Amino acid sequence: MKREKVVVEKIVETFGLTKRYGRQTVVDRLDLTVSQGEIFGFLGPNGAGKTTTLLMLLGLTEPTSGYAQVLGLDPRRWPLEVKSSVGYLAENMGVYGDLTAYQSLAFIGDLNHINGLSQAIYEALDLVGLSEVAHKKTGQFSRGMRQRLGLAEVLIKNPKLVFLDEPTLGLDPDGIATMLELIERLPAEKGLTVVLSSHLLHLVSRVAHRVAILDRGRLMAVGPLEELAAHAGVSADLEQVYRYFFKNHSQVLSEATR
Amino acid sequence: MKAIIRKELADHFGSTRFMLLMSLVFMISFLGVFLAGQGIREVLAGGGGYLLRDRTFLLLFTAPGAFMPLTAIMALFGPLVGLILGFDAINRERNQGTLSKILAQPVYRDEVILGKYLAGLITIGVLLTALFLILTGLGMTGVGLVPTIGELARLAIFWLMSVVYLGFWLGLAILASIAFRSVATSALAAAVVWILLGFFVPVLGQTAAAALTPLEDPARPRAEELAAYDHVSRLFSLASPPALFGEAAVIMLDPTHRGSEQALRLSTMSRLDRLLLNRFQGVLSVAQSLILAIPDLLVLIAFSLATFLGSYLVFVKQEVRSA
Ligand SMILES: Nc1ncnc2c1ncn2[C@@H]1O[C@H](COP(=O)(O)OP(=O)(O)OP(=O)(O)O)[C@@H](O)[C@H]1O
Ligand SMILES: [Mg+2]
Numbered sequence: 317m318k319r320e321k322v323v324v325e326k327i328v329e330t331f332g333l334t335k336r337y338g339r340q341t342v343v344d345r346l347d348l349t350v351s352q353g354e355i356f357g358f359l360g361p362n363g364a365g366k367t368t369t370l371l372m373l374l375g376l377t378e379p380t381s382g383y384a385q386v387l388g389l390d391p392r393r394w395p396l397e398v399k400s401s402v403g404y405l406a407e408n409m410g411v412y413g414d415l416t417a418y419q420s421l422a423f424i425g426d427l428n429h430i431n432g433l434s435q436a437i438y439e440a441l442d443l444v445g446l447s448e449v450a451h452k453k454t455g456q457f458s459r460g461m462r463q464r465l466g467l468a469e470v471l472i473k474n475p476k477l478v479f480l481d482e483p484t485l486g487l488d489p490d491g492i493a494t495m496l497e498l499i500e501r502l503p504a505e506k507g508l509t510v511v512l513s514s515h516l517l518h519l520v521s522r523v524a525h526r527v528a529i530l531d532r533g534r535l536m537a538v539g540p541l542e543e544l545a546a547h548a549g550v551s552a553d554l555e556q557v558y559r560y561f562f563k564n565h566s567q568v569l570s571e572a573t574r
Numbered sequence: 575m576k577a578i579i580r581k582e583l584a585d586h587f588g589s590t591r592f593m594l595l596m597s598l599v600f601m602i603s604f605l606g607v608f609l610a611g612q613g614i615r616e617v618l619a620g621g622g623g624y625l626l627r628d629r630t631f632l633l634l635f636t637a638p639g640a641f642m643p644l645t646a647i648m649a650l651f652g653p654l655v656g657l658i659l660g661f662d663a664i665n666r667e668r669n670q671g672t673l674s675k676i677l678a679q680p681v682y683r684d685e686v687i688l689g690k691y692l693a694g695l696i697t698i699g700v701l702l703t704a705l706f707l708i709l710t711g712l713g714m715t716g717v718g719l720v721p722t723i724g725e726l727a728r729l730a731i732f733w734l735m736s737v738v739y740l741g742f743w744l745g746l747a748i749l750a751s752i753a754f755r756s757v758a759t760s761a762l763a764a765a766v767v768w769i770l771l772g773f774f775v776p777v778l779g780q781t782a783a784a785a786l787t788p789l790e791d792p793a794r795p796r797a798e799e800l801a802a803y804d805h806v807s808r809l810f811s812l813a814s815p816p817a818l819f820g821e822a823a824v825i826m827l828d829p830t831h832r833g834s835e836q837a838l839r840l841s842t843m844s845r846l847d848r849l850l851l852n853r854f855q856g857v858l859s860v861a862q863s864l865i866l867a868i869p870d871l872l873v874l875i876a877f878s879l880a881t882f883l884g885s886y887l888v889f890v891k892q893e894v895r896s897a
Contacts, residue, residue: 410671
């Protein structure tokens with residue numbers, strides 16, 4: 317299921333990336349790299365700072381210190397360039413209930429100056445399995461349909477990199493399976509790099525090539541799941557790896573020290 | 575930004591809110607013009623020969639009638655149009671979770687505000703065009719008044735002024751929608767500013783002027799005293815877009831109006847008498863009226879720019895997520 321990826325290029329790189337809200341440090345000196353074509357699992361409990369990190373990578377919130385490079389660019393200096401090549405499926409993503417699925421995609425496509433929009437829309441709808449409801453108002457969509465539409469809105473941009481923040485939130489088991497299958501196909505079919513943020517370990521472990529574990533803003537571990545498991549001396553089960561790195565807060569493992 | 579404008583326009587014109595707004599505006603304006611028209615018709619029927627037919631058309635918009643002249647209606651109730659079109663512009667997106675979606679696309683934050691602002695302004699323009707055409711038609715068929723070219727030019731300038739003026743309120747409402755997370759709070763805040771600027775400040779100005787410049791002999795006020803009074807109340811009206819707009823509108827629509835100073839000198843007469851008496855004095859050309867109105871208009875435009883700047887400054891610093 318998982319393919320080993322050759323490191324071609326660093327798509328995301330952060331250097332001491334830090335975010336404080338008031339006195340609370342939400343992301344603490346984060347050093348991360350995400351490579352071309354991989355599915356990168358971004359794990360951590362609620363409030364660990366996953367969403368905040370993604371927002372900083374998109375230039376949607378300012379880092380307090382440190383900086384990031386996304387596709388080789390600093391999102392603070394090149395916000396439009398970064399945002400036109402990065403797709404972002406936000407957690408708790410909303411829809412314009414008055415628009416149909418087609419119109420929603422047309423709006424996003426318009427904002428991204430996509431050529432041949434109509435065809436691109438039907439392709440995207442087809443990919444996420446929403447072709448039949450293309451002209452239904454999204455206000456009448458179920459949770460899962462909205463989530464799929466969100467993915468279509470991400471893909472219609474033809475991004476090089478996508479950030480999916482809790483993409484399986486609120487989906488039924490079938491929906492989760494479909495979503496994961498979709499995500500898994502993206503690197504091969506679209507040449508995409510995927511950063512998948514979640515606290516649902518078993519899901520991430522099914523598709524991610526590498527994972528990072530974040531806790532209270534600190535990076536606890538990063539690497540292929542098997543390596544982390546070997547280090548922890550547990551079986552290659554993400555749940556156990558995860559537990560290990562939370563019980564042993566001193567056992568901070570990073571790619572640098574490995 | 576075109577994409578944002580397109581979407582917002584579709585939203586506005588397809589909304590129930592717009593239809594309700596439209597009927598509200600039409601009802602109130604129709605009432606104003608109808609009553610003014612009735613008054614004019616009575617004067618005409620009563621042999622008001624000095625009311626030359628080719629100069630009376632604009633009276634439809636400035637004569638007080640039994641309700642209010644249209645200029646005053648526009649000054650006081652027009653703001654509602656701008657407020658209703660803008661009070662939930664940003665916070666609704668934030669609350670429904672679409673704000674981070676838009677901002678994750680390659681657009682600057684100010685483009686989002688500007689796009690919404692321009693779409694609202696276009697909507698206002700369309701609404702006022704329809705309104706003015708209907709009122710003009712009404713005046714022509716109902717009262718039998720035919721506008722001259724000059725009157726049409728004045729009306730066109732008044733239209734533009736009204737768009738700018740309602741645009742100020744739209745900008746203010748958008749600012750409220752950025753500053754307040756709750757849609758209800760921003761609507762309320764916008765309404766508070768409306769009451770404050772539209773009703774409170776002008777009354778405050780008059781009260782202050784009366785207190786600061788007492789008259790020696792109230793029965794026969796001297797010209798300097800009136801000028802001083804006018805000066806103080808004008809200072810206050812500078813802070814009140816409705817007062818500014820109201821004055822500029824009267825200057826523009828009434829060729830005999832030469833600004834508040836002269837109007838004040840006639841303040842002892844009844845309003846319609848004053849208006850009719852004015853007809854005997856010199857009539858200003860369109861350009862002359864425009865020059866008189868321009869200072870007020872510039873302050874209005876400055877107000878609009880301030881709301882936009884305020885929106886921008888608040889918005890860029892804000893977190894995308896609701897806090
Ligand atoms: N606008 C804000 N102001 C202050 N604190 C904030 C703000 N946004 C987030 N936080 C705090 O930042 C911390 C990290 O939040 P973040 O949303 O990044 O976590 P997360 O890992 O995405 O969690 P979850 O799994 O629940 O989505 C939390 O403690 C949260 O309270
Ligand atoms: Mg989150």
